[in-house]
Amino acid sequence: MTDLVPLLHARLRRDAVQLGLWILAALALAAATVAGVRGQFPTTEDRAGLLAAAIANPVILLLRGLPSGTDEAAFAAFLIAPFLLLLAALMSTFLAVRHTRAEEESGRADLIAATPAGRSSPFAATVVHGIAADLVLGGLVALTFVGLGYPVQGSVLLGLATTATGVVFLGVTLLGAQMVRTSRAANAIGVWATLIGLLACGLGNALGTPSEDLQRMRSAPLAWVSPFGWGENVRPFDADDARPLLLSFALAVLCISVAAVLQHSRDLGASLLPAPRGPARAGRLLSGPIGLAWRGGRGAIAGWVVGGLLVGLLSTRLSSVIAQVGDTVPSVQALLQTLAARGSLAQGAIEVFFTLAGILAACAGVQMLVRLRRDEADGLAEPVLAAGGGRARWLGAGVVVSVAAIVGVLGAAVGGAAAGLLTTDDPDPSLLRDAVVSAAGQAEAAAVIAALTALAVVLIPRPAALLGWVIVGAAAIVGLFGPLFGVPDAVVRASPLASVPVVSGDTVDPRGAIAWAVAVVALGVVAFVGVRRRELVADR
Template identity: 30%
Template sequence: MFRFMLRRDRVQLPVWITGIVITVVGTLSAYANLYDTEAFRQESAQMLGSPAAIAMTGPEFYLDNYTLGAMMGHQMIGYTAIVVALMSVLLIVRHTRKEEETGRTELVRASVTGRHASSTAALMLAVGTNIVLALVIALGLASSGADSITWEGSILFGAALASVGIVFSGLTLFIVQLMEHARGAIGISAGLIAVAYTLRALGDMGAETLSWLSPIGWAQQTSVYVDHNWLPILLSLAFTVIMVAAAYPLSTKRDVGAGMLPPRRGKASASTLLTKPIGLAYRLQRTNIIVWSLGILLLGMAYGSFIGEAETWVENMGDVAENMLPGMDAGDFANSFAAMFMSVTVVIATIPALQSILRIRGEEKDGRLEGMLAGALSRYRLLGSYVVTALVNAGILAFLAGLGMGLAGSQSMNDSSLIGDLVAAGLLYTPAIWLTIGVAVALIGFIPRAASYSWAVLVFAILAIYLGGALQLPEWVMNLSPFQHIARYPAEDFQWTSLFWLTGISAVLIATGMYSYRRRDLKQ
């Protein structure tokens, strides 16, 4: 079973590992070039000492002696841990709950395979992947020869990231015993990643106890390249053992394909809207849309509450602010800060919008579309219902991102006009989200098996926002991201031309994808 899973993921696993390693090692190289003197590093540490910056990066103790190693531990572990955790969640769900959902697990168990073989093999794969990732990262960092990047610190850096992945592997193995469907298991596991990051952020801002409730917080408490604390790694392994020990007995108490939590009974009769394709498309995604909408609203409010600290930061930084932000007063800095937060929030809001359109590909793979298309329903109406749902969902999420940030930001700045400005700033990103959806529609129409590669647009956008400046990427590379063409309002003026171009390209991609979808065979 382990070899079979390894064979199935022979492309995905190297892509995950290579992407993470290149990002980490590339960031170290960029930091070494940008912060080549101790004075520059200490200026950066001074800027990152505010509660808002600590919430976005890591614990304050990294700032005491801000070497290159301390910068990596402070700024990279938290963000990279999210990616590693997500990789582990997807691996476990793909080879456990998804296999049960498709009926393949029942066929495998009909032979001499043991009841726990699939779970054990999936856990071996996830743990092994994280160990390989840790070793490659440690080798890449230690062999760089950068100042303060020691072998012990590099090994601990890799181990810290792997510990987060292993914890969420065990936690997801437990969750898949509870849920009946793969999407539910992924949704809860991804939600727990967000909870872990939030607890870490709140704990690092002052309530230290909360950091010790988060696996991501444990990884950052290792104090890599500073004090080299291995105790949190042992804590992560202990928690994983507990989760796995709880998951195995639960798997013997449920039927194959079922979850420990019984599904909620539906209504006896369908509503009029549910008999329409767009109503069905919305109903299948209703819970996901509601949860993500609430999450984006709260995320916007969390970021907006920090906007009011901009003026204090400029005053406290003194000469540092003049050197790093020439010609910019506190108000301009607040607007720039709000624009930066908005770009991050809207890119995150693209995740559910992309999930919304890719849902039809999942329905096709599971063989549920053939029965629907056997009647009078046309392919245009079927795909169009998912396209409309995704496009509307994108607009709602962009609006909520701006509304949440505007409500909290207006309170922190004592300026009610900020609500309208930030709502407009969020809505300006809608065409960029639409273009990402358009890429997915085009792939669904032309190359359905490659539809999942539409996530590459979003991943690149995230890398461009977080690491584009640090890695000093050329302008033409940055412009490959659709989000790069949106004006950073309210710090910048509207750029209507780019909005029209993005909307037009999105329309062309959607139209060509729908036309091709009508002419091709359904594929699994």
């Protein structure tokens, strides 16, 4: 036990900024939701109208929680619960990898294992550290809702659901880190497990059984295979049923226990899955910085492309359902207009889904540029520069692969939209045009975010990776949820995801296309000029 104290102290010092940002983001989102509900939906009739629209429209339930009545607190939980659970899951995922597989990959785990701490104490410290972070997050979420005047029991259960979901994905990622040799692969396992769980829960809610008054929804069985479904079925401020969380804690205990056994039984640096064996000699692709950057990022790009394909497929497969709702449930049209869709309901669905595809594309582009910073910090950029690549070519390689990732994700989304139309009864060919326009606009938005990340890598390299992901998160939150939170239009338009060209009726609304194009070029020029004038920074 005495070995845990210095290890925990070191982890707390190392993670203070990262965990602080995750927790502050969750609390700010919770407070903004309550303010948005009180400002945008002050009456029971307002909330009832949106709940009826959500229950009638599968798209809205994919992006929101489980409807549980018109009470203000329950309505706020419906809007925010999935995103609180998502933040807890992602925070725990990255924490688990940072202190296990990443430590082995860097060689620090060998140094710690040579001390009296041995091999078991660092793993135990990571488990305690992760659970403590989730408890702090859940506790502060509960205090936030209590402080804003909501019932104590429901607030505590919402905080407990947040904690439980974080602990589940802590365990899942700890287990995944035993399977693969690299921290990148371990992070990919955790992130994709999180996204699949979120999608399964959203689909389970969308396919559920509504109440007769269209104010509540009972989840379909699909939601019950996901930790997000377990957290949402607590129904804070309504049923206040903590029993689904027993499933979360049981799965967490199982995953952590199996991970502990595997950690103890394997060699440091080894994994259950063997590392892929490449050819004995490098091909022509690896003769330059671009080929090297592509070789390192192609696996991650493939995962983001699959995500874009699925989003595009859903955009047109569900549009036919949405188009039939407008005449019978006018609040659906009002809601989609609130989300910035100005045309038919099917066009609104295209815009919403392609905004999600734009977020995936931005994540893919940022990840490729963040890899440059990681290679620099690990000393891997020096051999590339020593081979005559030059700083500008090194940065250019990352930019080229980042652009390829953005185009690949959104191109796959357009392909998925086309496939969805081909498998839909009485398809509307104009929706493919809408998808292409939306994809082009979101490509520009993702390029802006990637350009900002590239500039951060050049000018402020040490926090550049964190800053890149913060930019993605801020743009997504403001762009997707700003109107519902009552954020001023000027602030919403500051998010490139929400101010790029879209189809409005039979015309194209250019929005900020020219301004963002100029911004991309300007940011790129500054980044390439700046990278020529700075030295490599080989530490984090």
